[in-house]
Amino acid sequence: xxxxxxxxxxxxxxxxxxxxxxxxxxxxxxxxxxxxxxxxxxxxxxxxxxxxxxxxxxxxxxxxxxxxxxxxxxxxxxxxxxxxxxxxxxxxxxxxxxxxxxxxxxxxxxxxxxxxxxxxxxxxxxxxxxxxxxxxxxxxxxxxxxxxxxxxxxxxxxxxxxxxxxxxxxxxxxxxxxxxxxxxxxxxxxxxxxxxxxxxxxxxxxxxxxxxxxxxxxxxxxxxxxxxxxxxxxxxxxxxxxxxxxxxxxxxxxxxxxxxxxxxxxxxxxxxxxxxxxxxxxxxxxxxxxxxxxxxxxxxxxxxxxxxxxxxxxxxxxxxxxxxxxxxxxxxxxxxxxxxxxxxxxxxxxxxxxxxxxxxxxxxxxxxxxxxxxxxxxxxxxxxxxxxxxxxxxxxxxxxxxxxxxxxxxxxxxxxxxxxxxxxxxxxxxxxxxxxxxx
Amino acid sequence: xxxxxxxxxxxxxxxxxxxxxxxxxxxxxxxxxxxxxxxxxxxxxxxxxxxxxxxxxxxxxxxxxxxxxxxxxxxxxxxxxxxxxxxxxxxxxxxxxxxxxxxxxxxxxxxxxxxxxxxxxxxxxxxxxxxxxxxxxxxxxxxxxxxxxxxxxxxxxxxxxxxxxxxxxxxxxxxxxxxxxxxxxxxxxxxxxxxxxxxxxxxxxxxxxxxxxxxxxxxxxxxxxxxxxxxxxxxxxxxxxxxxxxxxxxxxxxxxxxxxxxxxxxxxxxxxxxxxxxxxxxxxxxxxxxxxxxxxxxxxxxxxxxxxxxxxxxxxxxxxxxxxxxxxxxxxxxxxxxxxxxxxxxxxxxxxxxxxxxxxxxxxxxxxxxxxxxxxxxxxxxxxxxxxxxxxxxxxxxxxxxxxxxxxxxxxxxxxxxxxxxxxxxxxxxxxxxxxxx
Numbered sequence: 106x107x108x109x110x111x112x113x114x115x116x117x118x119x120x121x122x123x124x125x126x127x128x129x130x131x132x133x134x135x136x137x138x139x140x141x142x143x144x145x146x147x148x149x150x151x152x153x154x155x156x157x158x159x160x161x162x163x164x165x166x167x168x169x170x171x172x173x174x175x176x177x178x179x180x181x182x183x184x185x186x187x188x189x190x191x192x193x194x195x196x197x198x199x200x201x202x203x204x205x206x207x208x209x210x211x212x213x214x215x216x217x218x219x220x221x222x223x224x225x226x227x228x229x230x231x232x233x234x235x236x237x238x239x240x241x242x243x244x245x246x247x248x249x250x251x252x253x254x255x256x257x258x259x260x261x262x263x264x265x266x267x268x269x270x271x272x273x274x275x276x277x278x279x280x281x282x283x284x285x286x287x288x289x290x291x292x293x294x295x296x297x298x299x300x301x302x303x304x305x306x307x308x309x310x311x312x313x314x315x316x317x318x319x320x321x322x323x324x325x326x327x328x329x330x331x332x333x334x335x336x337x338x339x340x341x342x343x344x345x346x347x348x349x350x351x352x353x354x355x356x357x358x359x360x361x362x363x364x365x366x367x368x369x370x371x372x373x374x375x376x377x378x379x380x381x382x383x384x385x386x387x388x389x390x391x392x393x394x395x396x397x398x399x400x401x402x403x404x405x406x407x408x409x410x411x412x413x414x415x416x417x418x419x420x421x422x423x424x425x426x427x428x429x430x431x432x433x434x435x436x437x438x439x440x441x442x443x444x445x446x447x448x449x450x451x452x453x454x455x456x457x458x459x460x461x462x463x464x465x466x467x468x469x470x471x472x473x474x475x476x477x478x479x480x481x482x483x484x485x486x487x488x489x490x491x492x493x494x495x496x497x498x499x500x501x502x503x504x505x506x507x508x509x510x511x512x513x514x515x516x517x518x519x520x521x522x523x524x525x526x527x528x529x530x531x532x533x534x535x536x537x538x539x540x541x542x543x544x
Numbered sequence: 545x546x547x548x549x550x551x552x553x554x555x556x557x558x559x560x561x562x563x564x565x566x567x568x569x570x571x572x573x574x575x576x577x578x579x580x581x582x583x584x585x586x587x588x589x590x591x592x593x594x595x596x597x598x599x600x601x602x603x604x605x606x607x608x609x610x611x612x613x614x615x616x617x618x619x620x621x622x623x624x625x626x627x628x629x630x631x632x633x634x635x636x637x638x639x640x641x642x643x644x645x646x647x648x649x650x651x652x653x654x655x656x657x658x659x660x661x662x663x664x665x666x667x668x669x670x671x672x673x674x675x676x677x678x679x680x681x682x683x684x685x686x687x688x689x690x691x692x693x694x695x696x697x698x699x700x701x702x703x704x705x706x707x708x709x710x711x712x713x714x715x716x717x718x719x720x721x722x723x724x725x726x727x728x729x730x731x732x733x734x735x736x737x738x739x740x741x742x743x744x745x746x747x748x749x750x751x752x753x754x755x756x757x758x759x760x761x762x763x764x765x766x767x768x769x770x771x772x773x774x775x776x777x778x779x780x781x782x783x784x785x786x787x788x789x790x791x792x793x794x795x796x797x798x799x800x801x802x803x804x805x806x807x808x809x810x811x812x813x814x815x816x817x818x819x820x821x822x823x824x825x826x827x828x829x830x831x832x833x834x835x836x837x838x839x840x841x842x843x844x845x846x847x848x849x850x851x852x853x854x855x856x857x858x859x860x861x862x863x864x865x866x867x868x869x870x871x872x873x874x875x876x877x878x879x880x881x882x883x884x885x886x887x888x889x890x891x892x893x894x895x896x897x898x899x900x901x902x903x904x905x906x907x908x909x910x911x912x913x914x915x916x917x918x919x920x921x922x923x924x925x926x927x928x929x930x931x932x933x934x935x936x937x938x939x940x941x942x943x944x945x946x947x948x949x950x951x952x953x954x955x956x957x958x959x960x961x962x963x964x965x966x967x968x969x970x971x972x973x974x975x976x977x978x979x980x981x982x
Contacts, residue, residue, distance in 0.1 A: 107614060107660055108761060111652040113627050117578060142576050143926075144552040145913045172844075175828055183838060187828035192903050194910025196827040213552045213910055237838075244844030247872060250796045254691040254980065311917075357689045358681070389631075390622045399618055402677025405685055425685040427677075457626030464628015464647050471577030472922040 116460075119467050121493055122476070125315065129322050131302025131331045136480055137318065138310045140473045144214035146313040147473045149207045150224040151306045151481055153335040154299035157203040157273035162286075164279035165245060169287045170296060171199040171206070172241045179230035186227070193219050197227075203274060203414055204335070204485060217313035218321040224307075225325025228300065233293040242284050249281055256360035256425070256526040259351050264362040264524035267349045268342045268419060301332015308480050310473035340417050342366040344522045348540045352529040358404075359431040359527030363438060364421030367515045370413055370486045376499040377507045378420075378515060382411055384458040384508060385445055385516075386422050392441045393422060401437065403430045415485055420516060428528055432535030435523070439539070445512040449505035463500045553947035554912050556926060558940050559752045561759075565768040566740025569759045570930050570940040572747045574923065580748035581923035582654035583643035584662065585931035587743075588736035589636045590714025591777055599679070599716015600724055602635040604732055606675040608642060609633065610667045612660045617671055620657055627653060630921060636853045637714070638860045639935055641928070645921045648749035652758050658744065659762035664733055669726060676721055683715050691794035695976050696801035696868055697852035703788045704803060704972045709777045710862055738769035743934045748923040779805065779862045785971045793979035800877050802884060803864040803972040804965055806850060810937060815949045816961035817865065818856050821848060822904035823896065823958075824887065825867055826911065829903070831887045832867060842880055843869040855915060857946070858932040864972075865965075877975045891962040895955030908950050916943075 125137040159166045175197065177183040190197060193216035198209040208227060212220040252258045262277035269275030307322050344365045368375055379387075386393035386409025397403045407424035426434040450458075469475035470493075483492060523540060525532070533542065559571040593600040611617045624631045629646035642661060644654045687693035698713050705711035744763065746755050782805055792799075807813035825832045825848030832846045848867040850856040856863070869880060896904075918925025926943075934940035964970075 107656070107663060110614065111656055113650045113653050116628065116647055116649055119578065122577075140576070141917065142574050143554070143913055143917045145910070145917055184829060184834060187833075188903065191827050191829040191907055194906050194913075211910070211914055213550070213906070213913070215552050237841075240841040243841065243872065247797055247844060247870065251691070251870065254794060254796050256689060357684045360689075388625050390618060390625050395618065398678055399674065402674045403681070405678055405682035425681070425689065427681060427684070457622065460628045461625040464625075465630065467628065467647055468579055468630070468645060468922050471579045473917065475922075 116463070116467070119470070119497060121470060124490065127319055129302070129307065130327045131329060133302040133305040133307065133326050135307040135319060135322055137315050138476055139312065140310050140476060141312065144312050145211055146214050146217035146220070146309060146311040147211050147477060148217060148220050148224065149209040149308045149477055150228055151205055151207045151308055151484065152228060152300050153204060153304035154206050155201055155204040156276070157338055158299050161271060161276065162283055164276045164283070165249070166287055166291065166295060167201060167206070169241060169245055170292045171201060172244060173233055173289070173292050174199055174208070174227060174231050176234055176237055177232040178226050179232055180226060182232065186223070190220070190223055195220055205481065207481070214312040217309065218317035221307065221318050221321040222325050225322065228305065229326070229329040231296060233289045235289045238289050242287060245284055246281055249279060256353060256356065260360045260362045260524045260526045263349050263351055263526070264364065264421065264522060267347070267522045267524060268344060268366065269340060270343070272340050273338065274340055274414060274417070298333070301330045302326050303331045303333070304335050306484060308477050310476045338415070342417060342419065344520050346519055346521055346540045348523040348525055348536055348542045350529060350542050350544045351526040352544065353526050354528055354530070356526070356528045357428055358425045359428055359525055359532055360425045362421050362423050362524045363521055364419050365515070365517060365521045367411060367418050367420045369416055369418040370482070370488065374511060376496065377503045378411060378511050380458055380462050380500060380503045381508045381511045382409055382420060383462050384450060384455065385409060385441060385512070388458065388461055392445070393438055396441055397424065397426070397434055397437050401430070401433070403427055403434050413486065415487070428531050431525070431527060431532040432538070435536060435539045439518050442512070442516055442518050445509065446516065449509035452505055455503070455505050455508060459500050459503060463497050466496055466500070550909060550947065553909050554916055555944050558930065558944070559756070560940060561756055563739065563760060563764045565764060565766055566738070567763050567766070568743045568934055569756060570743060570745045570934050571750060571752045571755050572926060572930060573750050573752060574748050577922070578648045578749050579645065579922050580648040580651050580654070580746060580750055581643055581645045581921065581927045582651065582658060583641055583745045583924070583927045583931060584658045585639050585641045585743045585745065585935055586737055587639055587741045587935050588772070589638045589640055591637050591709040592736070592775055593714070594728070595708060596720060597724060597728060598712050598720040599714065600720070600728065600732065601640060602715065603675065603679050603721060603724055604729065605633045605635045605640050606679055607665050607667055607672065607729060608661055610665060610671040610675060612666055613663050614660045615657070620661070623653065623657065629654070632921065635714070636859060639931065641931060643921070643924060643927065645924060651746070651750060651755065655758050655762050659766065662737065662739065662742065662763065662766055664737070665729060667726070667729065672724070672726060672729070676724065679716070679721060680718065687715060691792055691796065691980070692799060692976070695792065695799060696803070696866060696974055699790060700801055700803050700864065700866065700972065700974050701852070703974065704786065704864065705779055705862065707777060707779055709775060710779060734769070735772050738771070739763065739766050740768060740771050743931055745927050745931050745934070745940070747927045747930065777860065777862065782970050784969050785973070787973045787975070789975040789977060791977040791979045795976060795978040796980045797870050797872060798978050799868065799870045799976040800880055801866055801868045801974045802881060803866040803974070804970050806861055806863045806865055807961065807965055809861040812952065812957060813961045813965070814856070814861070816953045816957045817965060818850065818908055819901065819904040819950060819953055819958060820891065820962060820966070821850055821856070821865060822907040823900060824848070826907055832884060835883055835887045836869065836880065840883055842875045842883065843871050857915070858928055860936050877973065881973055885968065888962065888966050892959065892966060895959050898955070901955055901958065905950050909947055912946055
């Protein structure tokens, strides 16, 4: 027989890994965190420009530019730049969202200063040669075609459109005929107008020579234009109980997003909302997942999350369910939301969820890349280190009544937007009871 | 060691022990953060599932979360998460793993849970039926309800391998999943889930003597059982090029996959092939990216791998080196195959230059470090490498030799490896035709 189950001693007091913050030329900043034991440095040059800065008639101009960033710098052509990075163990990753474009590279620890030099060279002087423009546009059209075949992307785009309309966060699907207006010159002008030292934050985590890195950053950024400060953006999200249906004849599953605007990370209740989300649908052992996966078998990977932008956020449950149980899945999901709104969770259930959220935070603070994600999150929402320092205490302070109250205030089923990609002929009748259908 | 091994290569402490019942224990301390990964690797994956029961190894993995002698359905998941941890399991060609990443105060609990799981699943028909539905939905979301879902991993292996262990669809046919019974579950457990067919790996914030003591406490009295019978997973040498095509009704653009059989794991040629992969297809500086993307503009990106379900270090051979591209109608598969051959042929004729080879080594070194520091689950990346080397090469500490194995590859060996393994007659071309209007 196995010995009895051991008890778990309390989590030791957790200390955040120290962050070293330094000023760089022109108002740029650097944040350095030494972490881990493997000899790798994770480096991100985070620049405050993103899809929200693109004109309404030029959706994906930002993606066109990201592809263009692989075509070299004023000092090196595409192959020379890629080879220089490869020789130190790196490859360029361009990652972007509505407000941030990140030039990232992971390199062997010994080469961190050289990598910083290459990233700053790229940020201040992409080459934007004329010659590959047509090829990049062909690639962009293909990328769009491939995206449109993915039900998950379609349901996301439909949900965004419903929530934000023609405001920047709602502009997910481009009109390919507009790609013809994308040129090398437009790419260069947009990049010059929306970047600069004032919008730049260098982030490092892992193992590296900090002095060498800072020296390379100072040299690399010295003399680059400061640029305009990033403009603010006020967005009005709108949600009503409507099913936005995209017909996908023959689909074996219905791909859904169900959600509603909620408080953003600067709100005092935001951490309690994260705990509420984990209990309801965010964790594997959460209520919705236990119900529609582990009890009913309707789906493989249901999940809820809180998606955030500055001053804006929404809660969303995402699931791919077998076509013939599309209606029953909606029934169960709304049933779980209603149950939480009607009755506070037990202290026992909530204590487990608090520990899960707290432990997840500790683990993210132990991973170099998750550490950098956290720094970018703080930046985006204008939060400082006190957010991280007080996080665990705020998680542990969440009460059952807080959870019920947040579910009542924030997760209002009567105003939830539903985006559904599925076989209309098979699901229309099933879903009709859950809201007016708009195709 | 030759001059090009680096002090910045992967070098980790490894403590190994075998318990009385045959269970191997591998420990690697990393005290830099209060996190620990506990994993058990069983030496059975998709390749060894029974004929007529495709997809069973994966279904079985799901069932191992459904209940055990001391835990009800989902109790394990809840216990992990209530203690701040996260968990997963996965089924690969040659192994099935189960792991928890926990704050290190929960190390002993995690060991208890995995020891309990090793004592066997306790499940009902209702739980089997439930997970059958979940697995079918996993197949729908990852394969059936999306374009390119089985391309190329299932499509290619079904066509190029002659040995059933390698060729069958490891995600499973729906009829085979429907046929799976509780008797199958017990038989599979009895055959493959013995301590002697498993490795326990613990990586992170631990003290080896203490962790070993806990491993003994919870695992050592699990009864020993005979090792499973050996299986022949070998493939014959391919002598002629093969071409295949299929139509994907959901795809809007044609795609092409080109596969070559790899050298045997652990041989000098295997490491030379790893460097050929770096030279040819890893990163924007690679020869195929330069040729197909930059020079000819045939495709937007080149995606290549040495293992459809991982990387060169975490599977046994046979494996395939595969390049995948999605292209437009105005470019033919022949044009792409010819352009690839134009880049590959010189590697068979001339030893690679020293600078290119050194860059390939550097990329391989960095790639290995990225694998080891995998971040979705802290400490899991290294855990997986240690598990693979213990299972497949009998010694987890060989992860520390990888850099030297790459360093020992000469330009002549690269050329010889290209001659034998990048022969046109060792090539398999799979064309996917787009069945959906764009």
